[in-house]
Amino acid sequence: MEECNESGFTLDVRDLQLFHHFCSVTSMTFGPTPHVQQFWSITVAQMSFSHQFLLRAILAIGGLHMNFLTPNTSEASGWYKTKATAHWQAAVRLATPRLAAIDAESCDPLFVFAMLSCLQTFALGPQPGNFLLFTDDAEMEWPIFFRGLRTVAEASVLFGMTERARPLAFMYGIAKLDLETLPRVEPVTSWGTALRNLRQIMMNEVSGEEEKAVYQDALHRLRAGFAAVFGNSDTVGGANSQVVFAWLYHVSENFVERLQARENLALVFYAYFAVLIKQIDGVWMIKGWPDHLIAGIYYALVPATRLWIRWPMERIGWFPPP
Numbered sequence: 001m002e003e004c005n006e007s008g009f010t011l012d013v014r015d016l017q018l019f020h021h022f023c024s025v026t027s028m029t030f031g032p033t034p035h036v037q038q039f040w041s042i043t044v045a046q047m048s049f050s051h052q053f054l055l056r057a058i059l060a061i062g063g064l065h066m067n068f069l070t071p072n073t074s075e076a077s078g079w080y081k082t083k084a085t086a087h088w089q090a091a092v093r094l095a096t097p098r099l100a101a102i103d104a105e106s107c108d109p110l111f112v113f114a115m116l117s118c119l120q121t122f123a124l125g126p127q128p129g130n131f132l133l134f135t136d137d138a139e140m141e142w143p144i145f146f147r148g149l150r151t152v153a154e155a156s157v158l159f160g161m162t163e164r165a166r167p168l169a170f171m172y173g174i175a176k177l178d179l180e181t182l183p184r185v186e187p188v189t190s191w192g193t194a195l196r197n198l199r200q201i202m203m204n205e206v207s208g209e210e211e212k213a214v215y216q217d218a219l220h221r222l223r224a225g226f227a228a229v230f231g232n233s234d235t236v237g238g239a240n241s242q243v244v245f246a247w248l249y250h251v252s253e254n255f256v257e258r259l260q261a262r263e264n265l266a267l268v269f270y271a272y273f274a275v276l277i278k279q280i281d282g283v284w285m286i287k288g289w290p291d292h293l294i295a296g297i298y299y300a301l302v303p304a305t306r307l308w309i310r311w312p313m314e315r316i317g318w319f320p321p322p
Contacts, residue, residue: 022062
């Protein structure tokens with residue numbers, strides 16, 4: 001195969017296997033519609049031929065998916081994960097300097113890379129002490145990747161990438177939440193009641209205006225997420241990864257700082273987000289994450305406040321061992 005023009009990287013036969021798997025199998029798991037599936041299997045694949053950081057990211061995700069599908073007893077299982085790790089590390093090294101100098105040519109592939117960065121974190125599976133927005137590790141990659149997604153999205157507006165006439169303009173709206181059409185009050189459902197209770201907890205616990213603004217914004221966006229996923233019932237209506245991840249995308253830096261500091265109220269809000277994650281746990285990369293997140297939140301909370309997440313625990317189906 002012809003050598004790629006960056007770092008002397010050459011694809012071997014097993015790399016082609018990962019690429020083929022991503023295009024023909026993994027891409028089908030990224031959305032329920034042919035439009036989304038073809039975007040990943042054809043458009044993104046073609047885009048990667050001109051941007052090695054994207055190609056290496058594709059190979060990494062394909063490798064993680066093959067690792068997921070391969071029995072742990074198989075020798076190939078360890079190989080897929082090792083190969084995926086090497087490709088991902090190379091992708092990050094290549095993409096990082098480009099994120100600091102985004103232009104019209106690199107905007108689309110960098111946005112796709114930023115999306116894959118978020119998916120890669122989930123695809124690795126739950127890790128001890130890592131709960132995405134708060135972790136025992138001082139070097140948190142997840143918020144960095146989401147900030148990268150925001151950075152590219154903001155740059156896309158300046159470069160005119162979001163104009164409707166562009167074929168790829170749709171992907172920049174991937175994390176939008178409809179905040180304008182929310183009803184004044186939550187519907188008469190268990191999730192509506194739960195969010196009303198959460199609002200009451202917030203009103204009781206928050207005093208300062210700045211603090212109140214942070215949590216009111218987070219609650220407003222949670223309402224939008226639940227409305228998009230459940231509608232006016234308690235059964236899932238529109239659950240997909242784009243809707244669910246929108247809350248993570250939009251939540252403020254001020255809220256994330258409070259969550260990283262493990263403030264009780266921020267942890268409780270995060271538990272409600274874990275309920276949304278639960279609605280898409282049929283997707284391979286989400287397996288195990290809802291239970292992992294709610295457990296981490298439970299043990300991070302002051303014991304007296306753990307009752308505040310009773311509803312999220314029930315919806316997820318996780319309870320601490322006796």
